[in-house]
Amino acid sequence: MTHRPLDEPTRAVRPHPAEPLWNQPPAPDQVDPAVLSALLHRHGWQRRGGAPGRYGRWTPPGPGGSGTSLLVPESRAFPDSDDLLGEALLALSRSGSPSARDVLVGLSMPSDEIHWWRDVPTGPLGAAPWTVEDELRSAARRMLLAGALATRARAGYYGARHRRAATECLDNVLVGAAPGGRRLTAFVPVATGRPLAVRLHQALYAAREAVDYQRATGGMEAFDAAVEAGVSHELTEALVALVRGCEGARIAVEWAPAAGVPEGGAPPAEPVEFSPGDLPVLREAGARYLREEPSVPVRITGAVVRLRRSGPRGEGAVRLRVIAGAEVPHVRMTLDEEAYRTAGHAHLAGLPVRVQGRLESRGGFRRLVDACEVAPVQVDEAERDRLMKSLQENAKDADFFDEPCDGA
Numbered sequence: 001m002t003h004r005p006l007d008e009p010t011r012a013v014r015p016h017p018a019e020p021l022w023n024q025p026p027a028p029d030q031v032d033p034a035v036l037s038a039l040l041h042r043h044g045w046q047r048r049g050g051a052p053g054r055y056g057r058w059t060p061p062g063p064g065g066s067g068t069s070l071l072v073p074e075s076r077a078f079p080d081s082d083d084l085l086g087e088a089l090l091a092l093s094r095s096g097s098p099s100a101r102d103v104l105v106g107l108s109m110p111s112d113e114i115h116w117w118r119d120v121p122t123g124p125l126g127a128a129p130w131t132v133e134d135e136l137r138s139a140a141r142r143m144l145l146a147g148a149l150a151t152r153a154r155a156g157y158y159g160a161r162h163r164r165a166a167t168e169c170l171d172n173v174l175v176g177a178a179p180g181g182r183r184l185t186a187f188v189p190v191a192t193g194r195p196l197a198v199r200l201h202q203a204l205y206a207a208r209e210a211v212d213y214q215r216a217t218g219g220m221e222a223f224d225a226a227v228e229a230g231v232s233h234e235l236t237e238a239l240v241a242l243v244r245g246c247e248g249a250r251i252a253v254e255w256a257p258a259a260g261v262p263e264g265g266a267p268p269a270e271p272v273e274f275s276p277g278d279l280p281v282l283r284e285a286g287a288r289y290l291r292e293e294p295s296v297p298v299r300i301t302g303a304v305v306r307l308r309r310s311g312p313r314g315e316g317a318v319r320l321r322v323i324a325g326a327e328v329p330h331v332r333m334t335l336d337e338e339a340y341r342t343a344g345h346a347h348l349a350g351l352p353v354r355v356q357g358r359l360e361s362r363g364g365f366r367r368l369v370d371a372c373e374v375a376p377v378q379v380d381e382a383e384r385d386r387l388m389k390s391l392q393e394n395a396k397d398a399d400f401f402d403e404p405c406d407g408a
Helices: 019-023 033-042 063-067 081-094 098-108 130-152 163-169 190-217 221-229 233-243 276-292 337-348 381-395
Strands: 055-059 070-073 111-118 174-177 183-189 249-254 272-274 296-308 316-324 330-335 353-360 367-376
Touching: 033 055, 033 070, 033 081, 033 098, 070 081, 081 098, 098 111, 098 174, 098 183, 111 130, 111 190, 130 163, 130 174, 130 183, 130 190, 130 233, 163 190, 183 190, 190 221, 190 233, 190 249, 190 272, 190 276, 221 276, 233 249, 233 272, 233 276, 296 330, 296 337, 316 337, 330 337, 330 353, 337 353, 337 367
Parallel strands: 330 367
Antiparallel strands: 055 070, 111 183, 111 249, 174 183, 249 272, 296 316, 296 353, 316 330, 353 367
16 A cells, blocks of 8 residues: 655645536626526426516425525616525525526526436335436436437437547536436536537437337338437437336426527427337337448548457458548458558558448448558658557557567
């Protein structure tokens, strides 16, 4: 065991992105009273009187809310509006109610909100097993990722395509969970994530309509048209994960009051509902998307990061880190002896290669089939140095060449 010297400064810890939003309420002059009232109503607060046209009195949801109230002005037309707003924001920051936290997050970071509900059996005092909340979080993240993928391109099955960019879209999304593992809210910033919220909203309604069509007619044609709205194998799998093991699930998208309804989005309606009876259709649609997504012809430029063949002669397997030509991080391919030797020499020289082929959907678009026209690509000195550094690091791995190097 090692110990840190007492006089050594401690390492700075990166704050959680939600920390400042919760501990530091926004300034009263930055808050629109109408937006605050809309957020309070959205999160279950009740308006119980107040001077008409001047302010409203709001109480939090639940049986314990009767002793707490906020006075929220209806506009800034009166001299005491800033004082009332300041008192309301301070009371929200000191409240122990999860809904108060959600209101403050919505004020500090204008966000579209995505809500999930699962109908699961309750345990003692409303508690739920640990796995219930874990299942909800996992399904919600998969659904957000499916929505982010649909903002990049339309496809029935994405596999590894666009996954890195889609995952980066989720970096600024905040999550607020309710006790009991039955409800979850994601706050998607309008500035960076509105296309995700719009696409997911459209895709969920299209998926619901396609399921209804199949259950009424037995045909799967509606799922073909639903791809254009953002429905995919990834979305159907997320819906299966959400609904499986519960009595039903609902999803709703609500637009940020400060930003209004987006172009292409509909005003908030009833949540989209899915039940266990929908699972066979969703599973069939997911398998159909996976089966029918075609291979993609590509011309890829990439750095060789792995070479493997069983002997000093003959064809071999090559792994590329993709630089351009496809929205996947890596691809594998099998090359004939001459192309394999070209790839090996390019790697030893610190050069990427360019190769043509078809990106196969089986395996998640990670394999290039019918690879041909392998040729090294000249790059500038900075890129060459970076690739050579990568070569030196890979040289420490005894498995990089799974054959004698002079056979490359």
